[in-house]
Each structure stands twice: as structure tokens, then as C-alpha cells.
Amino acid sequence: MQQGVRLDRLRKESARAWAIAWKDMRTYYLTPPSLMFGVLFPIALFFTFTVGRNLSSLQSLPILLSQTVFWASSTVGPVVIPLERRTKTFDRYLSAPMSLFSVLLGKTLAGIFFGLLVSIAPLLIGIFIFQAGVMNVIALALGIILSCFAFAAMGIMFASVPTESVGNIMMPLNFVRIPLLFISGVFIPIGELPLIGQVVACLSPLTHTLVLVRRGLGVESFNIPLEASIIALVVTSLLFLYLSFKFHESIKKRE
């Protein structure tokens, strides 16, 4: 393919991926499953595990922010895709002139923006009400944006399960999401975990979210270099997106 043709194709694919993302944002952000799993669930879990722990508001803020990003971003795909499978509107994307990768990218973008949107509230509350200072803007911004990407792609990967029921995806997804909270330093500091636990924690993307957010807000965190956390989140994002593509492609072959 010539360079010009490639660029034109890239432009078309990007525009169509964005059209899907924008439509999903308008259509699904306020649906009950999105609000329940993306907004209420992280808040409820936050209060469940922080009340009575004698944490200052500054120490609590990174936990709330990371959790919000984690739950919100990973919720959109698993809510939207089965609903669209049920109404057969997902088939429209497959028969439209765009690649499966662009379809999934569009869905991932919808998850990313949901994560960003929902995380704005705790961030603003932290900064303006609890006087939290932003010590490292880049770490904080990258921590939130890359995590939104990684978790949105994770949600899309789970949404490759060929089902028309949101619950059939949420169940296995929560089997992964909830344990991740316990090994990523959200509720139990990583330093207090046994060595094997600390190694496993380093493999969890949520650990790196928390590391970057804590550093960004100037809160003490587990000793992982910033660069390592950034790379870990980039690699995780790309890996989840790649696996999503492969899983969805495999489903297309089987359906």
C-alpha cells in the first residue's frame, strides 16, 4: 500500500473509531450498569476499606482516585459490548468499512473517557477541599491516562466473551478486579505483603496506577521507579488491546 493510501486509510479508521467512542459516550455513560459498576462500586469499596483505618484524607485520595479509574474504565466495554450483541448492533461495526481493531479502539476510547470523567470528581475534591497538592503533574497525568487506557482495554478483553448478558462478563471480570485490589497496595500496603506477594503486586497494573498517583500527589508509595511504572502501564495497555483483538477475532471465526 502506498504511503498516501495508508495515511488516508488511517485517517478514515481513526474517524470511525472516534465516531463509535462518541456514540458510546452519549449512549451508555448514564446506563444503570455503567453507573453501578463504574461509579457506585468504587465509592462503596473505598468507604468499606478506609473507614476506621485512621488514614488521612491525603493518604486516602490516591486510593479513591486509583479505584475510580480502575473500576470506571474497565466497566464501559463489558457493559456496552454485550448490550450491542443483544441488539445485534455490534454486527453493524463488523460490516462497516473499518477494521476490527478500529472498532475495539473506539470501544476502548469510550472506556478511557469514562475513566477520566469519573476520576475528575475525586481529584477536584482532593485538590480544592482537602488541599492536596500536585507534586508531580506528569506522574499524576500519566498515572491516570495510562491507567484508563490499560483498564479500558482490560474491560474490552473480557467483553470478548460471546454473550448477550452484561452479568456474564461482569462476573469473571470481578473475579479478577476484586483480587487485584488486595495485591496492588490499595487496601494492604505492598511493603506488608510477603515477598511473593510483592512480586505479584509488581505484575498488577493497578499497583503502578497507585504508585504514579501517589507520587503525583506527593504521598509516600512503594519503592518502584516512576519510569518502570510508566513502562508497565504502556506495556499492559498494548498487551490488553492486542489480546482483545485476538480474542474478538477468534470469536468472529467461531460465530
Place this chain on the structure above:
Amino acid sequence: MVSAIEVRNLTKAYGELLAVNHINFSVSQGEIFGFLGPNGAGKTTTTRMLTCISTPTEGSAQIMGFDIQKQAFDAKEQMGVVTDISNVYLDLSAQENLIFTGKLYGLPKEKRLDKARELLEMFGLYDVRHESVKGFSGGMRRRLTIAMALVNDASVLFLDEPTTALDVQSVRVIHELIMKLNSSGTTIFLTTHNMTEASELCNRVAIISQGRIATIDTPERLKQAMDRVHSVEVVFDSSSSHLVKEMEELHGVRGVQKRGNKLRLLTLSPPEVLAGIFQFSERNNIRLLSVNTLSPSLEDVFLEMTGEEIVERPKGLGKMSGRRGPVGPRRSDH
């Protein structure tokens, strides 16, 4: 000239089951091609593969010369798709559905708006264009689904049961639209259960059964192939239970089916049977309310080819179709 659709050894397997088994056919540009078959024969699976919704297990297909797997983007730009289910975005309005579809097909903003307006007017949805599709009736959703397939002025239009759930008036509108699109050069791939629809609209039909193409020909030639079997349908002004037996005994009658107050007499020689019916009526002083002769319909061909509910005819006439769909055979009144 390149074929609009070229299918070579297209196959879809679900484990051990071959849903579509190495099928081959070609559709010329500007043709209306009917794709018929009983439930589970592989019609929708074939359409899903051709429209890139599902990946073939084996074989290949080209749409306007573009391979559906290697050049999927170009192939998909050539097609409009109406699936068997009205897959509209329920949370969007009718206009938003069309505009979003326009975005998926890369239409510029101005053209999207113009096209949406044109299609909303064409399908009688303009007055409800801002209303959520959630509140639409089945027929309205179906019309919107078809409108969405016309957004990109496709060269090849795939219509999977397009008139399902539509009232008679809407069906007529859709049929006229199909003819109009076809006369402007659009190739139509029509999957349908409606034999009259296929017979009236299609240049050629393919009948698929158990994943294999049973036959491909023009509807007329297919019907001619079965022309040996005729029937005469008669209604007497009597409900006597002996009528069936007495009709069976008429000269030339090979079998009798009772359908409500009608009796269908199967025969190789309709004039002979007609004469017998009139004589019987006079002799027994039973008034005739109506008499029709029926020639084989595409439905008969379909049932013969697919073996759907074949039952043994009485009096050794061989096999006959034991089921009739919503539209009966073509008839000529006497």
C-alpha cells in the same frame, strides 16, 4: 465485467457441523439474486460471511472484485447490509441512527445530513426523526434498518428478510424500492422465506439446503421443471364428509388435500379433472362456489428441493409437498 458477488467453496464449520458446505455461486452486477432455504439451511450464515460479520472457515468470496478477507475494507465500502433483525440503536433517534451510520461509512457532514433527511422522508420517518427509536413499532424499526443500509449508496445491497414484520403497504413500498434501486444499477442479494417475493423480484434464485446449494436458476425455469404437477382447488356449497372420498374417485385425480372448506385435487391433467368436477356438481346437485387451477409455485420447487415436510401422496403420485407458507401458489381464477 467483474461479478458483483463471486463465491468459491465458501464453508463455515461449527465444530463437526458444516453449516455452509463448500458453496459456489456468482451474482452479476445489476442482478436481483434470491437466496432461499428452510430454517437452519445456512442462509444467514452465508450472508454473515459475505458481509464480513463472520469469518469463513474455508473458501473465498469477492464483492465487486474485492476479497472479503484480504480486502475487507474495500469490499465493505461496496455493500449495504440489512440483517434479519432490526439492529438499530435504540437509545438514539431515527436521525441520529442515520447520521451515525453515515459516520461509519465516512460520509462528509453535509452529505450525512442530506442523506438522512432524504431517507427519513423516503421511509415516512421524517416526522418522528427526533424521537428515540425505543418507542418505534417493529415496522418503523424495520424501515429504519433498511434506510440505514442505503446511507452509503452501496453497489451491492444485502437484504436478509427485509419485509419481515412489515404491513402490506410497507412491503409494497420496499418491493418498489428494491426494483428502483436495481434499475439504477444496485445489485440485490435477497434472502427471503417469501416465495412470492422471490418469484416476483428475483432474476435468479439459489435454494440452499443443509448447507449446500440445491439449485440455482430463474424462478420461471425452476417452476417449469416441476410443471408436471398441477392442482385444482374447489369449494362446494356443502360440508359433506364424503366429498373428499368422492373427489378422489374422479378420473385423473391423483390425490386430495382438505384445506378448510377447500379441496385441492392433485392431477397431471387439470382439464380432465375440471370436467369431472362440473359433472359431479350437476349429478349430485351440489353448487360450486369456486374453482381454481393452480400451477406449481416457487414454494413447491423450494419444498421439493429442500425436502421440507414431504409426505407421500395417495394413489402413487410420488412425493408431494405437505406444507404451505404464508403465500400460496400462483393461481388463475375460472
